[in-house]
Amino acid sequence: MAKEFDILVAGGGIAGLTAGLTAARLGRSVQVLTGDVLGGNLLSIEKIEGFPGFADGVAGYELCPITQGQAAEAGAGFAMTEVIELQADGARWNVTDPVETYSAGAVIIATGASIKELGVPGEEALRGHGVSHCASCDAPLLKDKVVAVVGGGDSAAQEALTLAGAASSVTIYCREDALIAKAVYQARIEAHAGIDVRYGTTIDKILGDDVVTGISAGGADMECDGVFIYIGLAPNTGFLNGLLDLGADGRVPVDEDLRSQVPGLFAAGCVRTGSAGQAASSAGDGAAAAIAADAYLEGGTWR
Numbered sequence: 001m002a003k004e005f006d007i008l009v010a011g012g013g014i015a016g017l018t019a020g021l022t023a024a025r026l027g028r029s030v031q032v033l034t035g036d037v038l039g040g041n042l043l044s045i046e047k048i049e050g051f052p053g054f055a056d057g058v059a060g061y062e063l064c065p066i067t068q069g070q071a072a073e074a075g076a077g078f079a080m081t082e083v084i085e086l087q088a089d090g091a092r093w094n095v096t097d098p099v100e101t102y103s104a105g106a107v108i109i110a111t112g113a114s115i116k117e118l119g120v121p122g123e124e125a126l127r128g129h130g131v132s133h134c135a136s137c138d139a140p141l142l143k144d145k146v147v148a149v150v151g152g153g154d155s156a157a158q159e160a161l162t163l164a165g166a167a168s169s170v171t172i173y174c175r176e177d178a179l180i181a182k183a184v185y186q187a188r189i190e191a192h193a194g195i196d197v198r199y200g201t202t203i204d205k206i207l208g209d210d211v212v213t214g215i216s217a218g219g220a221d222m223e224c225d226g227v228f229i230y231i232g233l234a235p236n237t238g239f240l241n242g243l244l245d246l247g248a249d250g251r252v253p254v255d256e257d258l259r260s261q262v263p264g265l266f267a268a269g270c271v272r273t274g275s276a277g278q279a280a281s282s283a284g285d286g287a288a289a290a291i292a293a294d295a296y297l298e299g300g301t302w303r
């Protein structure tokens with residue numbers, strides 16, 4: 001028999017956790033379904049900047065469990081299950097995993113986005129052996145070592161600064177002729193003696209047999225002990241399987257109430273079109289989507 005809820009939330013990042021918290025506070029039965037550890041991309045960030053209430057920034061591994069605890073306290077439930085498919089069942093939606101079927105009248109899609117892969121030789125084989133997406137996890141292992149960061153946006157800049165706290169030197173390999181990170185990050189990178197930027201560089205290969213020993217770019221090999229890849233984000237929408245039309249950026253189009261084109265389906269956080277891509281805006285989205293889902297369940301109307 002299906003477990004019945006008012007609202008299912010797909011994804012347990014900051015958007016999904018806040019959606020769960022808000023839905024529970026509105027008196028809705030809500031289950032947050034997430035494919036991996038709750039917290040999403042923020043979980044591994046050493047210092048989330050710009051989140052209200054934390055003047056000096058806050059670590060993701062502190063903020064996310066606090067939010068999860070707050071949501072649980074309010075009555076939200078959690079299940080570590082990856083949503084493979086959303087199945088329509090009349091006016092309800094079902095998610096089935098190997099053990100359980102979860103059913104609800106509304107679903108908030110908050111599956112976020114995953115860091116893109118470079119797709120070069122060595123990347124897959126050396127993942128966890130020097131190739132990483134998590135600066136805060138691996139910086140302590142790279143004390144006094146040489147580190148390469150690939151990318152040119154906010155994430156690359158921010159994580160290079162985290163790594164520079166431990167590594168002897170950090171080089172950012174940027175494909176373009178300039179960083180696209182916000183000016184505030186660019187200024188910090190320029191001012192940091194331990195960080196160098198190489199522009200117009202495309203990585204061809206990650207070198208090493210058992211562990212990373214270097215990278216190859218433009219015909220030249222450079223030695224390094226770790227490679228951190230931040231070349232953009234790909235929205236996690238594969239499980240939607242044509243259920244709705246995605247935007248040109250692959251994200252879920254929504255209206256001002258975060259309603260998708262399909263009745264009962266809402267989207268929140270960086271999986272939706274027009275997301276500001278920040279922790280604060282994603283949390284705000286989660287709250288707004290829960291309020292809109294509550295109103296939908298109350299009135300049963302759509303548009």
Ligand SMILES: Cc1cc2nc3c(=O)[nH]c(=O)nc-3n(C[C@H](O)[C@H](O)[C@H](O)COP(=O)(O)OP(=O)(O)OC[C@H]3O[C@@H](n4cnc5c(N)ncnc54)[C@H](O)[C@@H]3O)c2cc1C
Pocket residue numbers: 010011012013014015016033034035036037038039040041042045047048049050051081082083084110111112113114115154155156158159230236239268269270271277278279280282
């Ligand atoms: C390196 C880096 C540094 C950043 N630094 C900052 C910062 O300093 N300040 C700031 O404001 N923002 C920062 N951001 C942006 C911030 O991480 C995002 O805005 C925020 O994580 C978006 O939250 P979200 O909940 O929408 O998505 P996500 O964090 O991506 O969470 C989505 C969750 O859904 C899960 N999921 C995916 N698919 C499924 C599925 N099919 N079924 C179930 N669960 C699924 C994922 O496993 C994940 O747990 C940074 C991002 C990166 C990558």
